[in-house]
Amino acid sequence: MYEDSKLKYIQKPSSNDWVVYEYDQNGNTISIKKIKTPSVVVSTKVSISDVSYEVVAYGVSPTAKSVQFPTWTELNGQDDLVHPLVEGEKVAPGIWKATVLLSKHNMEKGVYYNDVWVDGKFFGGAITNVEDNVRVSLPQEIGYSAGEYEVVVTGVGKDVAKIVMPVWTAQQGQDDIKYVDAQKIEDGTWKAKIKFSDHNYETGTYITHIYAHDKHGNQMPLYGGETKVKSEVKAPSTLSYANGSYEVIAYGVSPTAKSVQFPTWTELNGQDDLVHPYVQGEKVAPGNWKATVLLSKHNMEKGVYYNDVWVDGKFFGGAITKVVDR
Helix, strand or coil: CEEECCEEEEECCCCCCEEEEEECCCCCEEEEEEECCCEEECCCEEEHHHCEEEEEEECCCCCCCCEECCEEECCCHHHHCCCCCCECEEEECCEEEEEEEHHHHCCCCEEEEEEEEECCEEEEEEEEEEECCCEEECCCEEEHHHCEEEEEEECCCCCCCEEEEEEEECCCHHHHCEEEECEEEECCEEEEEEEHHHHCCCCEEEEEEEEEECCCCCEEEEEEEEEEEECEEECCCEEEHHHCEEEEEEECCCCCCCCEECCEEECCCHHHHCCCCCCECEEEECCEEEEEEEHHHHCCCCEEEEEEEEECCEEEEEEEEEEECC
């Protein structure tokens, strides 16, 4: 018996044929294949996210010195045939294998031809179909108050070992780059959460790239996209008069801000009730400031209240609250 990664090769008694047992990470048997020799075995379908796949030749002569694995795609013929030809690795008497990196074939989709040559003579071949079922879901735009956004990748190949997402903001380039390891939720689906706290609590454009890694440590880019993180001003849209006060919160304020002011006035009679000096906000978390609006400071009026926010003398945003009699 010979073991190789998650496989066990067992030669049948009085025969050159083999039985191959495949196991998952917990040691459970996934499949049992009976291999007649000589033959070339590949996965007939592979996801482009798998990064690579293996070609295995069974029944190679024990005296073989060189086993080569030329591979090319149907698209544009042999323009992507790697030179010199890929040399195989002997994993057991009569069994040789090679790893095909999709990146060496322009990450093309479609039919891949896998030949095997032993000591300069054609041994056999097989065909693999590479499919692209990968889909990525991430928000194009999100408010800063969410604190994070989620990236979901579906259609991921079963042989992917891990997915890593380098993320950074457009502001000052990659000074805040962070590599986030996605979590496998179920077969084919991986998720990651991108936290604003890992990026200096910045607003603006967040750039997310996605790389798949195979079990050999090879990686391949799958996707690149952007998410706009917007600053926000939040206040209750409707408030009962009996409450007497409400809070206004500014999300996404620059960490370097020194003064955050919250001018408020009612629609009735314009800005006659605008408090001077403006109400100074309180920093409650990085990027988040708040202030309390007292109805008594606005003649206990009902109706529309305008809530503005100014940061270091520049307009930041606003929200509207309607005070009702109930």
